[in-house]
Every structure is written in C-alpha cells, then in structure tokens.
Amino acid sequence: MSDFAALLGKINDTAKKAATASKTASKRSCSSSSNSGNSQNGNEVEKESKRRRKGLSNEESDQSTNIYIKPRDAYQLTLDVSFLCIGAQKAGTTWLHKMLCHHEKLSLPKQKEVHFFDWNRRKGLGWYCNQFPRMKYESNLHYGEITPCYAVLKEKDICEIKSLFPDIKIIFIARNLVDRAWSAILMELINTCRGLSAGVFANEFDDKELSPRERDRIERESDPNQYNDSYFMERLMHSTHTLRSDYATSLRLWLKHFPKDQLLILDYNEMSKNPKGFIKNVCKHLGVENEKYIGSLDEKELSTRVNAAMKDKKHTIRPSLRKSMENYLKPFNDDFNNLLLELGHSWRL
Numbered sequence: 001m002s003d004f005a006a007l008l009g010k011i012n013d014t015a016k017k018a019a020t021a022s023k024t025a026s027k028r029s030c031s032s033s034s035n036s037g038n039s040q041n042g043n044e045v046e047k048e049s050k051r052r053r054k055g056l057s058n059e060e061s062d063q064s065t066n067i068y069i070k071p072r073d074a075y076q077l078t079l080d081v082s083f084l085c086i087g088a089q090k091a092g093t094t095w096l097h098k099m100l101c102h103h104e105k106l107s108l109p110k111q112k113e114v115h116f117f118d119w120n121r122r123k124g125l126g127w128y129c130n131q132f133p134r135m136k137y138e139s140n141l142h143y144g145e146i147t148p149c150y151a152v153l154k155e156k157d158i159c160e161i162k163s164l165f166p167d168i169k170i171i172f173i174a175r176n177l178v179d180r181a182w183s184a185i186l187m188e189l190i191n192t193c194r195g196l197s198a199g200v201f202a203n204e205f206d207d208k209e210l211s212p213r214e215r216d217r218i219e220r221e222s223d224p225n226q227y228n229d230s231y232f233m234e235r236l237m238h239s240t241h242t243l244r245s246d247y248a249t250s251l252r253l254w255l256k257h258f259p260k261d262q263l264l265i266l267d268y269n270e271m272s273k274n275p276k277g278f279i280k281n282v283c284k285h286l287g288v289e290n291e292k293y294i295g296s297l298d299e300k301e302l303s304t305r306v307n308a309a310m311k312d313k314k315h316t317i318r319p320s321l322r323k324s325m326e327n328y329l330k331p332f333n334d335d336f337n338n339l340l341l342e343l344g345h346s347w348r349l
Contacts, residue, residue, distance in 0.1 A: 068163035068257075076126035083144035083169040083286050084161070086254070087151030089244050090183040091175040092271045095304075097146045099279050102297065105288045106142050107132050113147045117157050125164075142288055144169075151250045152243045155257075162257045169286055170254060174336065174349055175268035177245050177329040182317050184244065185235050186224060193221040229321045236325060247349075248335040260343055267347050275302040 085093055097112040109131040114120065116128045132143045151172065161168065210218070224232070235241060243250070255263060264285040270278045276294055283289045317325070337348045
C-alpha cells in the first residue's frame with residue numbers, strides 16, 4: 001500500500017508540473033500575441049502604403065487581375081458615366097463641380113460628392129444612375145461626378161469601375177501637399193467639434209441650422225492656435241491623411257488599370273492663375289470643348305472659390321509646424337514629381 005501511495009504521489013506531482021507549464025506557455029503566448037498586435041497597429045500606415053505601392057489592396061492579390069468582371073447589378077445601368085474627378089481632397093473640386101454644372105453637354109449630380117464606389121455601393125447601380133439629372137437630348141450628354149475620396153479607392157473598386165466604364169476619363173487636381181493636408185486637418189478638426197470621430201468626413205454640414213451659441217462653441221474649440229504641433233503631426237501621420245497625401249501611389253494604382261491618356265492631372269495653382277484655361281483643359285479632356293461656354297462663365301464666379309476653407313486663410317500654419325509637415329511629406333512630394341516626369345508633364349509640385 002505504501003508503494004501505491006508513493007506512486008500516486010508522483011503522478012499528482014507530475015500533473016501539477018504539467019499544469020504549471022501549460023499556464024506559463026499560455027501567458028507567454030498571450031504576451032507574444034499582444035506585442036505582435038501592438039507592433040501591427042504601429043505599422044498599419046506603413047504596411048498599407050507598401051500594399052498600395054505594389055498595386056495591392058487589403059484583399060488577396062489574386063483578386064487584382066486583368067479580367068474585369070461586371071457586378072451582378074450591372075443590368076441596372078441606364079447610362080454611361082464618362083468621367084470622374086477622383087481628387088485631390090481640398091483641391092478646388094467644389095469650385096470645379098459648380099463650373100461644370102453650367103455646361104449644357106455635361107450632367108453632374110446636384111450633390112457634388114456621391115460617394116457611390118466607397119460609401120453607397122450597397123444601394124446599387126440603379127440608385128447611382130438616378131443621381132444624374134436627365135435632359136431632353138440625353139444621347140449628347142456626358143455623365144460624370146466628382147468625389148475626391150475616389151483617389152484612395154481599393155483596387156477591387158477600381159477594377160469594378162473599369163468593368164463598367166472602360167473608356168471613362170479621370171481627372172485629378174494636385175495641390176501643394178502641406179497646404180492640402182493643413183486644409184484637410186482643419187476641416188477634420190471642425191467636424192470633430194461638430195461631433196464626428198477624428199478621421200471621419202461628412203458630405204456636408206449646414207451651419208445655418210446651428211444656434212449662434214453652438215456656432216460660437218465650434219469656432220472656439222476648432223481654433224488651431226489651441227493645439228500644439230504634436231497634435232497636428234499626429235493627425236497628419238494617421239492613415240486618413242497619409243494615404244490622401246500619397247498622390248503617386250494612388251494614381252499608379254489607377255494607371256495600372258487605365259491608360260495614361262484617360263488621366264488628366266492638373267496643377268491646383270492654375271485654378272487661380274488662369275481659371276478659364278483650367279476649365280478649358282478639363283473640357284478638352286472630356287471632349288466637350290466649347291468656346292461659347294468658356295466665354296459665358298461669370299468672371300466673379302470664376303474668381304470665387306466655393307468651398308475655399310476660410311479657416312485656411314484665417315489660420316496660417318506656424319513656421320515650426322510647416323517645417324515638420326514638409327519634412328514628413330517630402331518623400332510623397334518627390335515620388336509625385338517623378339510620376340509627373342514619367343508621364344511627360346512639364347510642371348512640378
């Protein structure tokens with residue numbers, strides 16, 4: 001009996017040691033997993049940027065092929081969208097929308113940013129077609145829309161656009177990276193004070209619906225002078241702003257699926273220097289060049305930026321912050337200038 005008791009004691013001791021070893025291994029595994037997660041979050045922007053440079057989205061690479069399969073709701077299409085302005089965000093696209101709406105051969109949605117291929121795809125192509133006004137002579141109309149967020153669409157979405165509208169003309173307006181990012185971050189700051197989460201953009205807000213007290217609060221809380229350089233640099237490094245600053249990577253992804261003659265890249269500065277010439281270049285690209293239309297454009301309207309972030313003009317960037325932003329954005333700036341060179345453009349950002 002004593003031998004049996006001794007054997008039983010050894011078995012119990014062995015079981016306890018095994019349990020202890022299992023718990024230790026589990027803790028190590030959890031710790032390793034946690035550290036891996038933190039590391040992954042810290043490199044999120046870098047990894048996404050690398051994926052986009054390789055022409056990949058978050059989906060598996062085998063989804064990105066040269067075979068463009070039309071979606072199931074393609075039968076709902078009742079018109080052919082002939083142009084998209086895909087960006088850049090905060091680069092005069094509201095002004096461009098207003099100018100193009102005056103052209104009798106162009107049909108644009110009343111609301112500038114439809115956000116169909118990013119926010120509203122689930123509503124279907126029938127809904128999308130209904131956003132475009134129809135006129136008497138529909139056969140002569142060129143349908144198109146302006147949604148600046150399309151510049152950073154995933155590759156699968158660009159492939160879908162290619163399958164639906166293979167001959168579509170694409171427009172991209174390039175603005176100084178620091179000024180564009182500053183304007184976008186100020187807009188984000190205002191939206192955050194209105195109740196949106198940082199990094200989330202709203203289509204539009206009607207401040208007229210706010211009480212004077214609420215407007216004063218938003219104005220006060222969104223004053224950039226209350227925030228230090230670190231706040232703005234942290235926001236700039238967020239994927240929301242970094243991806244929108246990486247013009248070259250975004251455009252190369254589009255150029256992977258569309259020939260370069262379907263892409264028009266415009267210098268934002270020309271919008272103020274020569275607004276009529278700017279509009280003329282757009283119309284030429286779209287195949288609706290019309291001197292009568294250009295001549296009919298109101299000079300006052302041409303010189304008025306519709307959504308020109310008044311906040312930008314009221315609050316200039318501090319020299320220290322501008323320098324930090326320039327340093328961070330320089331690789332994106334250089335890469336975009338290289339792309340302009342590759343495409344044969346004579347101007348640089």
